[in-house]
Amino acid sequence: MKIGFDNQKYLTMQSEHIRERISQFGDKLYLEFGGKLFDDYHAARVLPGFAPDSKLQMLLQLADQAEIVIVISASDIEKNKIRQDLGITYDVDVLRLIQEFRDKGLYVGSIVITQYAGQPTADLFKSKLEKLGIKVYRHYMIEGYPNNIDHIVSDDGYGKNDYIETTKPLVIITAPGPGSGKMATCLSQLYHENKRGIKAGYAKFETFPIWNIPLKHPVNLAYEAATADLNDVNMIDPFHLEAYGVTTVNYNRDVEIYPVLAAMFEGIYGYCPYKSPTDMGVNMAGNCIIDDDACREASCQEIIRRYYQAMNRLAKDQGSKDEVYKIEVLMKQAKITTAMRPVVPAALALAQEKGSPAAALELPDGRIITGKTSQLLGASAAVLLNAIKELGGLDDSLHLISPTFIEPIQSLKTDYLGSKNPRLHTDEVLIALSTCAATDENARIALEQLPKLRGCQLHTSVMLSSVDIGIFKKLGLQLTSEPIYENKRLYR
Helix, strand or coil: CCCCECHHHHHHHHHHHHHHHHHHHCCEEEEEECCCCCCCHHHHHHCCCCCCCHHHHHHHHCCCCEEEEEEEEHHHHHCCCEECCCCEEHHHHHHHHHHHHHHCCCCEEEEEEEEECCCHHHHHHHHHHHHCCCCEEEEECCCCCCCCHHHHCCCCCHHHCCCCCCCCCEEEEECCCCCCCHHHHHHHHHHHHHHCCCCEEEEEECCCCCCCCCCCCHHHHHHHHHCHHHCCCEEECHHHHHHHCCCCEEEHHHHHHHHHHHHHHHHHHCCCCCCCHHHHECCCHHHHECCHHHHHHHHHHHHHHHHHHHHHHHHCCCCCHHHHHHHHHHHHHHCCCHHHCCHHHHHHHHHHHHCCCEEEEECCCCCEEEEECCCCECHHHHHHHHHHHHHCCCCCCCCCCCHHHHHHHHHHHHHHCCCCCCCECHHHHHHHHHHHCCCCHHHHHHHCCHHHHCCCEEEECCCCCHHHHHHHHHCCCEEEECCCCCCCCCCC
């Protein structure tokens, strides 16, 4: 993949810009941190060259000035809300985030439970954290939020919230997911700091949409595709255009909340330091794109992947038609089709030829490797073995795992473990291959090729099992599948 983004320039420029924003306000800056701090693979996919841990590395450059406050909504604790990409609840993710930050040498000052209204599960979580030696604060539901400004910016509004004691000039406000109350936490702190005579500021760090590239640039369209289930819409920032005569890109929720936010600033300080939602941001990513064509191509491919993900969710009754329709509109705006993902036509052609599920994998140099369903292997396992044989320079006719070795595993699955499918999944194939590698040189060579698959593209003609999806994710493959079940079983 062509590099389109200068990651080192980004780290330097972003950290410098945040330092400038701290000095703008004097004593303290509350920085609302949107998106993923760890493993930002969306940014890495649409901005080739962006390292998934870039935001973390940027924070490490500011570690001596920064502390982290993690925000979680009491209602999310009560509902056991799940972080879908990790499969864990938000309260468990808070513990994970604390440990991750500490392991990296970053200081976590406290946890804030927002929208608190006496929820018993929130009280239990607070008690659990305090037993671990972690400071916990509570912010309450405010009647009339966010429209009753006079009430919100008063001792009966923000004034009722616990004051979060912080010690560093930069306070990073982050959360397990959206809707946790990050912005409200920042504004509440501004109110309290102002009452204490401390000059504090607020800024927002969201990577997408990128404010200083065109509205319909594929990078920004890819962000809309990624948030299609939230119905986020990129738009021209009308406040910035009116104030400066300059066209910038923001998204609907920030534009909609800005008048309220400006009024809150006026209620706290007597004036608003920002003339537009764009002014609030500190994102420098757009200045670090060094190959626009590479980023455009990568983003178009991301939109196609998001389309297939939405189609798969719909087939599983986990998504909506509106999400699919929105991404279809984005594809038309970007002038792309699924056929522009090379592995798609290759997998579908083989599936039609063989009359059974098939898979296609694109190697780093652009070669397409296919795999078909057989009595021994599923298509996903077959394409995986074929790909590592090709990467290792091994003959295609070579059996990396002998059929006589596979058959006893099949017998174990069906005769003893009750499986209906005798074919080996990808995890079973890799375990068998690693066993063979102990005595077989070819198997060892093939196994050593697995790291080369990271970032490669894969498409299958049917939806895969959770086991196969998990293995491909661990290998770093970017998977799409047709929204079709391999069989019509009612129970899987």
